[in-house]
Amino acid sequence: xxxxxxxxxxxxxxxxxxxxxxxxDKPNPEFESYALSVNEPIIIDHTSVELFDxxxxxxxxxxSQLKMLFMDRSVGSNINDxxxxxxxxxxxxxxxxxxxxxxxPDARFxxxxxxxxxxxxxxxxxFDFDFFYDTWEKMTENFIRAMDSGxxxxxxxxxxxxxxxxxxxxxxxIADPNNGFFANRPGDFxxxxxxxxxxxxxxxxxxxFWTTSLSRGIGNAVSxxxxxxxxxxxxxxxxxxxxxxxxxSHDPSGNPCYDNRDGIYYSNGNISENYPDDGVNYxxxxxxxxxxxxxxxxxxxxxxxxxxxKAIWVMMARLAGWNPDGLPAPTxxxxxxxxxxxxxxxxxxxxPVPTFTPTPTAVVTFTPTPTxxxxxGNDIYVSDIDNLxxxxxxxxxxxxxxxxxxxxxxVVSGANVYGTITYNNQTYTANCxxxxxxxxxxxxxxxxxxSASSALFRVTGVSQSGFSYNPSLxxxxxxxxxxxxxxxxx
Ligand SMILES: [Ca+2]
Ligand SMILES: [Ca+2]
Ligand SMILES: [Ca+2]
Ligand SMILES: [Ca+2]
Numbered sequence: 001x002x003x004x005x006x007x008x009x010x011x012x013x014x015x016x017x018x019x020x021x022x023x024x025d026k027p028n029p030e031f032e033s034y035a036l037s038v039n040e041p042i043i044i045d046h047t048s049v050e051l052f053d054x055x056x057x058x059x060x061x062x063x064s065q066l067k068m069l070f071m072d073r074s075v076g077s078n079i080n081d082x083x084x085x086x087x088x089x090x091x092x093x094x095x096x097x098x099x100x101x102x103x104x105p106d107a108r109f110x111x112x113x114x115x116x117x118x119x120x121x122x123x124x125x126x127f128d129f130d131f132f133y134d135t136w137e138k139m140t141e142n143f144i145r146a147m148d149s150g151x152x153x154x155x156x157x158x159x160x161x162x163x164x165x166x167x168x169x170x171x172x173x174i175a176d177p178n179n180g181f182f183a184n185r186p187g188d189f190x191x192x193x194x195x196x197x198x199x200x201x202x203x204x205x206x207x208x209f210w211t212t213s214l215s216r217g218i219g220n221a222v223s224x225x226x227x228x229x230x231x232x233x234x235x236x237x238x239x240x241x242x243x244x245x246x247x248x249s250h251d252p253s254g255n256p257c258y259d260n261r262d263g264i265y266y267s268n269g270n271i272s273e274n275y276p277d278d279g280v281n282y283x284x285x286x287x288x289x290x291x292x293x294x295x296x297x298x299x300x301x302x303x304x305x306x307x308x309x310k311a312i313w314v315m316m317a318r319l320a321g322w323n324p325d326g327l328p329a330p331t332x333x334x335x336x337x338x339x340x341x342x343x344x345x346x347x348x349x350x351x352p353v354p355t356f357t358p359t360p361t362a363v364v365t366f367t368p369t370p371t372x373x374x375x376x377g378n379d380i381y382v383s384d385i386d387n388l389x390x391x392x393x394x395x396x397x398x399x400x401x402x403x404x405x406x407x408x409x410x411v412v413s414g415a416n417v418y419g420t421i422t423y424n425n426q427t428y429t430a431n432c433x434x435x436x437x438x439x440x441x442x443x444x445x446x447x448x449x450x451s452a453s454s455a456l457f458r459v460t461g462v463s464q465s466g467f468s469y470n471p472s473l474x475x476x477x478x479x480x481x482x483x484x485x486x487x488x489x490x
Pocket of ligand 2: 259260261262263264265266273274275
C-alpha cells in the first residue's frame with residue numbers, strides 16, 4: 001500500500017505535464033487569422049439568438065480567443081452576469097440560481113426553460129466588461145479622448161460601449177437631427193463623425209455599435225428614434241450592430257413588446273402600475289426579461305441577460321469568421337423605412353446632416369358622431385366603442401377596445417375613461433385617457449389567455465373637468481355595443 005502512495009504524486013505529476021502539453025497546443029493556428037474585416041453590416045438582433053445553439057465548436061473556440069471589451073451601465077453588468085452563466089458546462093449542473101430563473105412573478109411572462117439551457121461551457125475569459133456611464137455627450141467625449149490617449153482599443157480586437165436607457169429619456173437630445181449623436185456638428189468630440197475618425201485609425205480592430213437598453217417606461221419617442229437611427233446607420237455603413245433594444249423588445253416567441261403606458265394594469269407582486277394608454281406603442285423591454293415595473297434591469301428573471309449573452313456569442317463567432325450556413329446577415333426589424341432617408345456616409349467631410357423620419361404612427365381622423373343627445377352642453381358620454389382585439393399566439397390574445405368620448409356631438413380631449421374587462425369570471429381594471437390631440441378616443445388593452453374565447457369590456461365612468469358624465473347618453477352608431485358594454489373577441 002505504502003508503495004502505491006509513493007507512486008501517486010509521480011502519477012499526478014505526469015498527468016499534469018501531459019495536460020499542460022495538450023492545452024499548450026490548443027490554440028490552433030487556424031484560429032490565429034481572425035476574420036475581423038467587416039465588409040457588410042452584421043446585425044445581431046432578436047432573430048439571431050436562436051443561432052447560438054448552432055455555433056460550430058471551432059468558431060466558439062475562435063471567438064473565445066478574441067479580446068473583447070464592452071462598457072456599459074448597470075444593465076451591462078447584468079449582461080456580464082449572463083456571460084458568466086454561460087461559462088458553466090451546462091445549464092443543469094452547479095449553475096447559480098440567478099442564471100436559470102424562468103418563472104416570472106406574473107406567470108404570463110414566464111419563459112420556457114429551454115430558453116435558459118445550454119450544454120457546454122463558453123469561455124469568456126477574454127471578454128471584459130467595464131462600467132462606463134454619464135450623459136450621452138460626456139460618454140461620447142470621454143470615449144473619444146480615451147481613444148486619443150491610446151487607452152482604447154488598446155489590447156482589444158473588438159471594443160464597444162453602449163448608451164443605456166438613461167441616455168434616451170424624454171429630455172435627452174441624443175436623437176435630435178441637429179444636436180444628436182448622428183448630427184455632424186462643429187467640435188471634435190461630440191458625435192459619431194468624430195468617433196468614426198478615431199475608429200478609422202484602427203482598421204484591424206472592430207468597434208461594435210449598440211442600440212440602447214430599454215426599460216418598461218423608456219420606451220419613448222427618444223429611444224425609438226435613436227435606435228432606428230442607429231440601425232439605419234449600421235446598415236448604411238457596414239457596421240457591426242448589437243441590437244439589444246430589438247432583443248429586449250421581443251419576447252422569446254418573437255412578439256413585440258411595448259411601453260407600460262398602455263392602460264394595462266401590471267403588478268410584479270410588490271409594486272404595480274396602471275398608467276393610462278398614451279396612444280403610442282413604443283418598443284420597450286418585455287416583462288419576460290425584467291421584474292421591474294418601470295425599470296429594465298435584467299437581474300431577475302434570467303431570460304433577458306441569457307438571451308443577450310447568447311447574442312454576444314453569435315456576434316463574436318461571426319466576427320471570428322462564422323457565416324451560418326452561408327446565410328445573409330439577419331435583417332433587423334423596426335427599421336425606419338429606408339425610402340426618403342438619406343444614406344449617411346462618414347467620409348468625405350462636409351456630408352449633409354442626415355435627417356431622420358420618425359416611424360409613422362397611424363393617423364386616425366375622428367368624425368364626430370351625430371347623436372340625438374338630449375343632454376346639455378356639459379354632459380359627457382361615450383359616442384362609440386369598437387372591438388380592436390387580435391390574436392397574439394396560441395396561448396394569448398389581446399383584448400382591446402377603442403372608446404370615443406364626446407359632448408354635444410363634439411370630440412372631447414383629455415377625458416379619463418374608467419372601465420373593467422371581465423373574462424373567465426375575473427374582472428380587471430381597464431382605464432385609459434383620451435389624448436389631447438383631438439383624436440377623441442383612447443384604447444384599453446389587456447392580454448387574455450386563449451382559455452377565454454371572449455371578454456366583456458364595460459365603461460364604469462368618464463371624467464373631464466368642466467363636464468359631467470351622463471351614461472344615459474352612451475351610444476354606438478355601428479350597433480356593436482350599447483355604448484357602455486362591448487363583447488371583445490380576437
Ligand atoms: Ca463633431
Ligand atoms: Ca401598464
Ligand atoms: Ca404606450
Ligand atoms: Ca362601435
